Amino acid sequence: MRWSAQELDVDQPSTLPGLARLNNLVRSVQTPEFAGMTFHEVLAKSALNKVPGQSSMPFGWTINPYRGCSHACVYCFARPTHSYLDLNTGEDFDRQIVVKVNVAEVLRNELGKPSWKRHPVALGTNTDPYQRAEGRYRLMPGIVEALTDSGTPFSILTKGTLLRRDLEQIADAATRVPVDLALSIAIYDDDLQQSVEPGTPTTRARLATVTAVRDAGLDCTIFLMPILPFLTDTRQHLDEALRQAKAAGATSVLYTALHLRSGVREWFMQWLASEHPELVPRYEQLYGHGAYAPKGYRRWLAARIKPLIRSSGLERRGRASPGSGGVAHRSTEAPTLF
Numbered sequence: 632m633r634w635s636a637q638e639l640d641v642d643q644p645s646t647l648p649g650l651a652r653l654n655n656l657v658r659s660v661q662t663p664e665f666a667g668m669t670f671h672e673v674l675a676k677s678a679l680n681k682v683p684g685q686s687s688m689p690f691g692w693t694i695n696p697y698r699g700c701s702h703a704c705v706y707c708f709a710r711p712t713h714s715y716l717d718l719n720t721g722e723d724f725d726r727q728i729v730v731k732v733n734v735a736e737v738l739r740n741e742l743g744k745p746s747w748k749r750h751p752v753a754l755g756t757n758t759d760p761y762q763r764a765e766g767r768y769r770l771m772p773g774i775v776e777a778l779t780d781s782g783t784p785f786s787i788l789t790k791g792t793l794l795r796r797d798l799e800q801i802a803d804a805a806t807r808v809p810v811d812l813a814l815s816i817a818i819y820d821d822d823l824q825q826s827v828e829p830g831t832p833t834t835r836a837r838l839a840t841v842t843a844v845r846d847a848g849l850d851c852t853i854f855l856m857p858i859l860p861f862l863t864d865t866r867q868h869l870d871e872a873l874r875q876a877k878a879a880g881a882t883s884v885l886y887t888a889l890h891l892r893s894g895v896r897e898w899f900m901q902w903l904a905s906e907h908p909e910l911v912p913r914y915e916q917l918y919g920h921g922a923y924a925p926k927g928y929r930r931w932l933a934a935r936i937k938p939l940i941r942s943s944g945l946e947r948r949g950r951a952s953p954g955s956g957g958v959a960h961r962s963t964e965a966p967t968l969f
C-alpha cells in the first residue's frame with residue numbers, strides 16, 4: 632500500500648494543539664504497517680543540537696531525526712521532551728512520532744559551513760535513530776553519508792536491529808572518520824524485557840546485532856543501562872548479562888543504575904505498581920529524594936558489578952559518567968581533518 636495513501640488529516644488545532652503550533656508540520660500519517668502509531672512529518676530548520684556547556688556528556692553535538700520512540704521503554708529518560716508538543720509523556724511518546732524528513736539535507740548544509748569544526752556528533756542519546764520508523768523513512772544513510780563526507784566523527788547508540796541494514800556503509804565510514812557503535816541491552820530475562828521495553832527487538836536479536844557489528848570489523852560496546860534496582864541487579868542476572876555480552880563478541884560493557892526524572896517517574900511507577908507492586912515502597916525509598924539512585928545504592932552496585940566486568944575482560948577504557956551513561960568514545964577524541 633502506498634505510503635501517501637495513508638495520509639490522515641490529524642494536525643488540527645483542536646486535536647493536537649502543540650503540534651499545530653509547529654509551522655513546519657508537513658503532514659501526519661498513519662498506516663496499517665504501524666498500527667496505533669502516527670508519524671508527524673516536519674521540515675527541520677536545523678539538524679545539529681548543541682549540548683549545553685555544563686553537560687556531563689563527553690560530546691558537544693547531537694542529532695535526533697525522530698522525537699518520540701516506538702521502542703516504548705517505560706524508563707525512557709527522553710519522555711519529558713514530548714510535553715513541549717502538548718503530547719503526554721506516556722503513550723503519546725510511544726505512538727506519536729515526529730519525523731524530521733529533511734534532516735540529512737539540512738545536516739549537509741550545516742556541516743558544509745566554514746564555521747563547522749568537525750566536533751564529534753552523537754546519535755541515539757535522546758531518542759533511538761534505528762526505531763521502527765527508520766525502516767520507512769531511511770534517514771540514517773543520508774546522515775551517515777553527510778557526517779562521513781564532512782570528516783565528522785560520530786557515535787551511534789541504539790536498541791534497533793535495523794542498524795544491520797547500514798552496517799556496510801558505517802564500516803566504510805569508519806575507515807574515514809572515528810566511529811563508535813553501541814547497543815543498549817540491559818535486560819536478560821525475556822518476560823521482564825518484553826514488559827519493560829515492549830517495542831524493542833528482543834535481547835537475543837540485539838546480541839546478534841552486536842555480533843554482526845563485530846563481524847563487520849567494528850568494535851561494539853554494550854550499554855547495560857539502566858540497571859533496575861531489585862529486578863536486574865542480582866548477581867545471577869549480572870553474571871548472565873556479562874556471559875551473553877562476552878559470547879556475542881562485545882568489546883566492552885558500560886553500566887549505570889536507573890534514573891527517574893520527573894515525567895518519567897510517573898510512567899515508570901505506574902508500570903511498577905502494575906507488574907511488581909511489592910517493589911513500590913522500596914523504589915519510593917530509593918527515588919523519593921531525587922532522580923538518581925542514592926549514593927549508597929550506586930556504591931553497592933559498583934562494588935558488585937565492576938569486578939564482574941573486569942573479570943570478563945569487558946572493561947572500557949575512557950571516561951564514563953555513571954549518572955548520564957555518557958562515555959568518552961574514540962569518536963570524541965580530537966577530530967581528524969580531511
Ligand code: SF4
Nearest residue numbers: 700702704707758759
Ligand atoms: S530505545 Fe531509547 S529512546 Fe527509545 S524508548 Fe527506549 S530508552 Fe527511550
